[in-house]
Amino acid sequence: MKAHGPAVVPAVDRRTVLALGCALGISALAGCSLAENATGTATPTPGSTDAEAEADAGLKLKASGLDTPWSMVARQDGSILVSERDTARIMALGPDGKLTELVHLPQVVPSGEAGLLGLEIFTETGGIEWLYAYMGTGNDNRVVRFELQDARVGPAQDILTGIPRASIHNGGRIKLGPDGLLYICTGDATDRQAAQDPARLNGKILRIMPDGGIPEDNPFAGSPVYSIGHRNVQGLGWDSADRLWISELGPEKDDEVNLVRAGGNYGWPEVTGVARDPRFIDPVHVWAKTSDASPSALAIAEDVAYVACLRGERLWVLPLPGDGPPTGGTLTGAREMLAGQEGRLRDVLVVGNELWVATNEGAESRIIALPMGSLG
Template identity: 35%
Template sequence: MKLKLLRRLALALGAALPQVAAAQAPALTTFPVGTTTVTASALASNLSTIWELVWGPDNFIWMTERSGRISRVNPTTGQVLPLLTIPDVTESNESGLLGLAVLVPAAVPASTSYLVFVVYNYTDQGVLKEKLVRYTYTNGTLGSPVVLLGNIVATTTHSGSRLLLLPDNTLLMTTGDAQQQPQAQNLASLNGKILRLNLDGTIPANNPTPGSPVYTLGHRNPQGLVQLPNGRIYSSEHGPNNDDEINKIEAGRNYGWPTVEGYCDLPAEATFCTANNVREPLTTWTPTIAPAGLAYYDHPAIPGWRGSLLLAVLKGSRLTQLTLDAAGLAIPTRTDYLTGFGRLRAVCVSPQGRVYVGTSNRDGRGNPAAADDRILVLENRAYTATATRPAADFSFGLFPNPARRLATVQLPTAGYRLQVADLLGRMVLSQPPGASATAVLDLAALRAGTYLVQADGPAGRATRRLVVE
């Protein structure tokens, strides 16, 4: 029994450590981010309309392609390992296999059996629809599909859809308005919404409207969704011919579509916004750029991107950095990078600070190069991860452990950034470097379970296990 426990802990800690470095691929381009030189290279090529890239609990990239294929991609070698091509996916115009999320079941946190959630379009008696399906991944095989939510109205455009797993073991799913604009304001419709479900497809008891999966309403076509370590959630959304948006997602809020486009800056919009609890966007684009995948970057490898959202852009063909103010309520600056690779749909960040971007040039709206579609790697090749230093570099105290609401961290000196991650590697708490060698972690928002506390500072990086009761 003790050996099993040690093996599970070793696997969990191993997931937080850098992988063995791969031979560096040829640079396709370089660009500056502040004083850092970022190199872009190709990890994998000759793919077809990449839709989703997710960093998995196995330290592989999980990928969907719109035609219906789910694969794991080795981030060291670029080898694409197909798992399943879903037989009833309907790919037409914007429809097909869309968002994906991967979860280790809470009961077996170091297991190699995962729950895999996907959303896709299918045809039912000649009518296009959308559904959310849960698969089980075990021993290299993806199977046992369970439909959690189906029969969602769809067309060949405006289907969304991104998935986001939350720390409370619920799942968010974005849906587009399916070109039926008034339905975005109809609580009885699943279109033009962000939905929240339990992992078995049931409705959480604390959803904004009892008995309803609707978490937010008034969306046109949200195609990006991310949660920060502090719990804040952001989404990207396609506007019509104006007002693409970045939104801060808050439970129960209305995001205005179709009455409101962008800000509440017209008289009729202002009246509607006041009466309907509308949350204005943090920033907009006119002309539109077609914003897609959204990720959060907070790694020392590329300091100029720390604390920012990274946005994959389709029509605008670029990666955009969106800085956030301290409250997360404003985007003071927008900076564009990575032009010249066409349409960009998906983005994810590895624990080692590399950024993976998926192109979407074979989606019928791009001009594919011979090697498209590709997964591009953006990295600071001059960066040496402090986690590769010997474990004896430093240690820190953590007490009490197990803890309930508060835990005290005793560090060698001041100046350490603290991050708390669950055993999937998802950051659930982050504190900037402090002026004291003693820090206090507020654990009140964390569920009971096992976490990894990482201290990153002058002496390198160290990790300790923390049990929250």
Template identity: 40%
Template structure:
């Protein structure tokens, strides 16, 4: 099997963290923040308008039920073909199957080589586009030396705890840090594998197109640069990102991404191949033609976004420090109305959002990640009905 070893990260640029740190991060700007929220400031992009139908400016969210509870540091979530859910534990390095009807947990096993510290550990998860025949699970995780993506055979016939085959590394060399490890992976409508990475606290990596840090990557399932990538024989798809943890496509196969700002603006971006999203030279809307402006932005206390999903004509974005679910109605690649907040403070920090079909979403909480305040039942997976 082909494996792609990533290009070496270039020499150090300045170690991040300028003055003006957010006090809610334990002195770490841009970490998954947990202090109380502030105020909203939606933005818009300059991309072309379309003739598409516009969803209502106001939507709704109804909590249908708690699917599962008592989860430890849940991060990635992937639905199986039969409706059950796979969830990763960032700190334990395990993958667990959740019976979608009863909430029963069955541990598949541990991913070897996971080194959990800070924001690193076992993060995103995705099923192979050919899962029905190959039963492959893809996982993004932090090791002692880097962040990498591996695929593991799901051997359902084996006992609990022994259902994961040996990891086959398809991509490695993504910069790791105590913070800003990115971690979201997803197969796109083109069956290519996309990964959101962070700049690992080394801000200069985001503008360096030879580095894998602060990027969205696009590759084949074997870890090779995907055909049509903007920079030739490179997996880099877009750059100038700080810490991408949300990836989703709308019904027209357009890619969107959510990322953490530092102290001022968190972003929701419409992603274009080869686009430069500005970090560290721009945070939020800059109006500089060199950079692509976000379609919406928030003060960090209101968002600190992680996962996003598309449903009912809108993007739905989980807020960690913001402790709420944001709805961003779309017209083309623009926000058609101001973002609308739901579940404010009701379930604490929200990490991952996944479409569940029929106008429903699965949402995971993130209270046990070291920055929350866990209560009875945390962490949990919720089922929501949205419009």
């Protein structure tokens, strides 16, 4: 079993060779087909710059000079916090565009896909702001939290420890659900059969209280496990009906988007893709070729999922279905944006009326924003 690897294309080429958009005077994004590249980016004219071409497309550069950013989260003060996987730094991007280091976490031991991964913020009723981080230590993956104090953080508090780690398949996304609980994605950490064992924390969606307690209505009594049978989940979000959706990396085929049910079994490693096996829940959307996706983060706005992809080097736009019969593994209206333009995409976040995207290009990584109105 092989992990998805990076496509070997120089970052400068991806940004210089911008794809054709809806040219010839057709500026409405909705009229673009997949082959036309749905960003609506025009071909640069002789003498034009990359910045000019991106401005024509509505893209805005929010930050550059980041080193392998993994997760973005918004604070109450309008700043955006960004984790860097390999440097173990959490960076703060202010409303003025200034990028500063908030904290360095020496307890993080990066290796391969492990390191400083997901971030989330929970604000208590009294106004205390807690920052949560999913990190790889020398012994495990764990979730810790820090009290945010203006431009400083308090000491780390362990919230959930003992999640198996490996050089690949560490999951790592954390999100606060509409029920006020924390949902945590874990990978199988290369122990495939552990994904089917409810007593193990790898290959799961976990659900805990903000202080680390176990919700009484979790499907496995006394356990943080919420669903099982996952290979490597890195994206999750909720639609307007509070349904939980996840994006999941497959092996050499069958990257998936799944609709998660409490206690559900999603099949790994017994099956991938649409198996029609009554023991398992089939995905709602499948990419047969990992070169088209290898999905990382997922964000949902107006019941449309935006999925950032690694090997696929594109942003997928997926209108989510309402309740009804199974889709058979294909969502109607799925289309792609930014194909080949920004390299590997790691995270995506809705910020006001913009969709922010963090690239995964090592020291060349950056954060860009697209106006939500251009995504319709």
